[in-house]
Amino acid sequence: MYRSRATGAGNRPVFTRRRWLALAPMAGLAACGGRHATGFPGFAVISLAGDNSIAIVNLNTFKLDGRREFRTAPSMVATSGDTAYVLTPANGTVHAVNPNTRESSGASARLSGELDFLRLTAEQNPRLVTVSSVNRELVVANLSDLRPERRVRLQAPAAGLDIGTHAGSRNTYAALSGGKSGIVELINLENGVRRKCELEGELGGLRFRRDGKLIFVANYGQRSLVVLDTDSLQTVCELPVPMQPQNLAFGAKDGQLFISGPGMDAISIVYVYNTVEVDQTVLAAREPGAMACSDNPRYLFVASRSGPEVTILNIDTRKIMALTLTGSNPSRIVITPDQQYALVLDNGSGDLAVIRIPEVLNSRNRRGASSLPSGILTLRGIPLFAMIPVGAQPSDIGIANQSA
Numbered sequence: 001m002y003r004s005r006a007t008g009a010g011n012r013p014v015f016t017r018r019r020w021l022a023l024a025p026m027a028g029l030a031a032c033g034g035r036h037a038t039g040f041p042g043f044a045v046i047s048l049a050g051d052n053s054i055a056i057v058n059l060n061t062f063k064l065d066g067r068r069e070f071r072t073a074p075s076m077v078a079t080s081g082d083t084a085y086v087l088t089p090a091n092g093t094v095h096a097v098n099p100n101t102r103e104s105s106g107a108s109a110r111l112s113g114e115l116d117f118l119r120l121t122a123e124q125n126p127r128l129v130t131v132s133s134v135n136r137e138l139v140v141a142n143l144s145d146l147r148p149e150r151r152v153r154l155q156a157p158a159a160g161l162d163i164g165t166h167a168g169s170r171n172t173y174a175a176l177s178g179g180k181s182g183i184v185e186l187i188n189l190e191n192g193v194r195r196k197c198e199l200e201g202e203l204g205g206l207r208f209r210r211d212g213k214l215i216f217v218a219n220y221g222q223r224s225l226v227v228l229d230t231d232s233l234q235t236v237c238e239l240p241v242p243m244q245p246q247n248l249a250f251g252a253k254d255g256q257l258f259i260s261g262p263g264m265d266a267i268s269i270v271y272v273y274n275t276v277e278v279d280q281t282v283l284a285a286r287e288p289g290a291m292a293c294s295d296n297p298r299y300l301f302v303a304s305r306s307g308p309e310v311t312i313l314n315i316d317t318r319k320i321m322a323l324t325l326t327g328s329n330p331s332r333i334v335i336t337p338d339q340q341y342a343l344v345l346d347n348g349s350g351d352l353a354v355i356r357i358p359e360v361l362n363s364r365n366r367r368g369a370s371s372l373p374s375g376i377l378t379l380r381g382i383p384l385f386a387m388i389p390v391g392a393q394p395s396d397i398g399i400a401n402q403s404a
Contacts, residue, residue: 050392
């Protein structure tokens with residue numbers, strides 16, 4: 001079933017970071033509503049492609065707490081406990097960094113040729129998974145010394161990677177999409193056994209369902225979402241969507257998958273349990289891009305790909321709650337584990353923008369609260385809790401715990 005409730009949004013003026021900061025007194029930027037809030041006991045570790053370094057932000061104080069430089073530009077960041085694992089793709093190396101001490105934990109390893117992806121498994125004893133399209137291999141390494149445990153040859157260069165654990169077999173799998181080749185590969189990380197299937201069209205990202213029993217594959221060529229059964233790699237169904245499905249985000253604890261991408265100023269919402277179907281397509285933002293979901297309250301944060309807006313959608317009502325502005329190009333959003341803050345990386349301005357999630361509802365309920373200027377959107381504008389300069393071209397972010 002497919003239902004559409006939205007049409008493309010009209011043109012709106014783009015605000016520069018300087019102009020937005022000039023509006024801070026009107027919006028109460030970084031101060032009102034948040035002064036009594038407590039921080040999160042951890043660190044944001046941010047890769048800076050333009051500075052060949054990472055920035056470490058203390059989330060208790062929301063201040064820059066240190067940096068670590070590398071020989072080449074870092075890209076992906078994954079965290080486990082109090083350690084961050086940072087990928088420098090050009091030299092195929094993963095670095096383990098403890099942000100509590102701002103020093104290397106002692107482990108740094110070149111795992112392959114140029115690396116494209118870095119992920120951690122979600123087991124009790126997690127492992128590191130990297131993918132090299134140049135060498136066409138997947139490498140599984142332990143976290144203690146980053147020593148490779150398994151290497152698996154790939155059929156095609158990877159355009160997407162996800163890790164899932166099958167609720168029935170308890171096996172942990174890596175699923176890879178092969179871009180223009182149309183190949184989807186499934187690799188059992190316990191024994192290295194691999195299977196594959198071939199689909200029509202160019203493939204993008206892919207995601208396991210929470211129970212690991214289904215795989216959702218973005219098909220750019222067909223503008224669709226292909227649903228595969230993990231056990232058989234047979235196609236369960238293929239769902240047409242009105243945009244190129246570049247971004248896939250699951251709701252925090254429910255059975256909904258959100259899709260955004262070029263082609264429509266809206267997101268599609270897919271039910272992924274019982275009957276798998278596209279439920280609605282709803283207005284979300286101008287050229288919606290990166291997304292993240294909070295669990296309590298159930299909000300979807302949607303970044304614009306062509307402006308400074310971050311739009312906040314109530315998942316239960318399917319209505320837009322509010323909008324806020326970051327620097328110029330919000331490109332990555334993560335939610336802190338305590339569900340109190342949305343952390344927004346801005347690739348254009350080099351900032352970390354912080355949204356205090358309870359302030360979304362407070363701003364809706366507060367009488368006389370300021371709205372954003374007319375001509376942007378007739379929505380309630382909410383203040384940023386903080387705007388922290390971090391460095392040039394921030395590309396990824398992970399949250400590490402404070403040491404006991």
